Amino acid sequence: MGLDKDAMLKLHGDLLQALRVNYYPTCQKPDEVVGVSPHSDTSIITILLQSDETEGLQIQHDGMWIPVKPIPDALVVNVGDVLEIWTNGKYKSIEHRVVTNEKKPRISLASFIAPLDDMEIEPLDHMVDQERPCKMYKKVKYGEYLRHSMNRKMEGKAHTQMAKA
Numbered sequence: 001m002g003l004d005k006d007a008m009l010k011l012h013g014d015l016l017q018a019l020r021v022n023y024y025p026t027c028q029k030p031d032e033v034v035g036v037s038p039h040s041d042t043s044i045i046t047i048l049l050q051s052d053e054t055e056g057l058q059i060q061h062d063g064m065w066i067p068v069k070p071i072p073d074a075l076v077v078n079v080g081d082v083l084e085i086w087t088n089g090k091y092k093s094i095e096h097r098v099v100t101n102e103k104k105p106r107i108s109l110a111s112f113i114a115p116l117d118d119m120e121i122e123p124l125d126h127m128v129d130q131e132r133p134c135k136m137y138k139k140v141k142y143g144e145y146l147r148h149s150m151n152r153k154m155e156g157k158a159h160t161q162m163a164k165a
């Protein structure tokens with residue numbers, strides 16, 4: 001991001017960490033039932049532990065759903081919407097979903113690193129450059145952004161429109 005090592009600390013002050021434990025029971029119709037609908041996380045980043053070998057997480061890439069195979073003792077780090085806004089769209093939050101499994105239940109632990117509600121989020125000045133000459137996002141209060149996104153159906157990245165300039 002072109003920042004000094006400790007610049008991020010000064011940037012956001014206190015942060016919030018929220019843990020979500022997801023349990024996906026087996027499903028007789030995995031073709032018809034999703035575990036989690038397509039969405040991007042509203043966090044800065046999300047650190048995800050896929051607790052065993054059971055597959056389920058998929059990311060959207062070039063119009064296709066690509067499975068993220070669990071690797072033993074490895075964590076998945078996803079870019080969230082706040083990082084997309086701070087970087088003026090250089091680092092894009094990843095659209096993902098979870099599919100269900102006919103034979104095995106699945107557990108995942110998602111740790112969301114997010115700003116506090118009253119923090120104002122907007123593209124960092126130095127991320128407005130030749131490549132992206134104007135601010136692609138307006139200033140939003142994180143708490144309002146979060147609530148807007150939680151109050152609507154998960155539809156991919158549709159909730160990010162609220163912050164678009």
Ligand SMILES: O=C(O)CCC(=O)C(=O)O
Pocket residue numbers: 020022036041048050056057096098107108110
């Ligand atoms: O279960 C997973 O692998 C991902 C869950 C997820 O996307 C979320 O909790 O936001």
Ligand SMILES: [Fe+2]
Pocket residue numbers: 039040041096
């Ligand atoms: Fe997610």
